[in-house]
Amino acid sequence: MPVPNIFDPFDMLGRLGGGVSVPVTQDIRPVWFPTTITFAGSAPVETRVVSDVASYGRQLGLITEVVLALAGQASLSPEASRSRDRLAGIAKRIEAVKKAVAGEPGAEAELALDRLEQADPRGYSALLKRRSGPKNSG
Structure with missing residues (x-):
């Protein structure tokens, strides 16, 4: 009988039952970045x-x-209305991320515009005005 090669995972899996009868899932969370799941x-x-x-x-x-x-x-209180609006904004941003990951054209730009709008509302408005004006030729 040949000696098993402990450095060859395919050889070892084959000896354990063909490789497909053992679990093939693996937790890939990095050990150096602790994650607690409760x-x-x-x-x-x-x-x-x-x-x-x-x-x-x-x-x-x-x-x-x-x-x-x-x-x-x-009919919501002002505080509840703000929370609803925040939740709606989060849902919109999540959808934009999903589209960007799926490779939808313009989704990355939409995400960037949403970030700009949150971080710098005046800059966002100025950008929209510049973009909606007549195109410069040349």
Whole structure:
């Protein structure tokens, strides 16, 4: 019988049952940047829900859609109205990020404009005025 090559992962996996009968998932979070994940209930249940049913992002996205729809129908206090508007702005920025990642043309520019609008409203307005004016030829 040949001696196993412990430095060849394919050789070792083959000896463990063909390589496909062993788990092939791996946690790739870097160990030098500690990440704490807490679970309200059972860690195995939470892990399966997130991997097999809906990610946290998808769950929050659905909740955000419902909250914004209900808030649009309700009479809100000024503070609640500001919170609703902030949530709507966050949802808009999340959609812009999704589009940018998907490679939609103009999405990166839209993200940059949103950042500019937040950081420098006057500069944003000035840029829009310059961009909407007649084009300089030459």
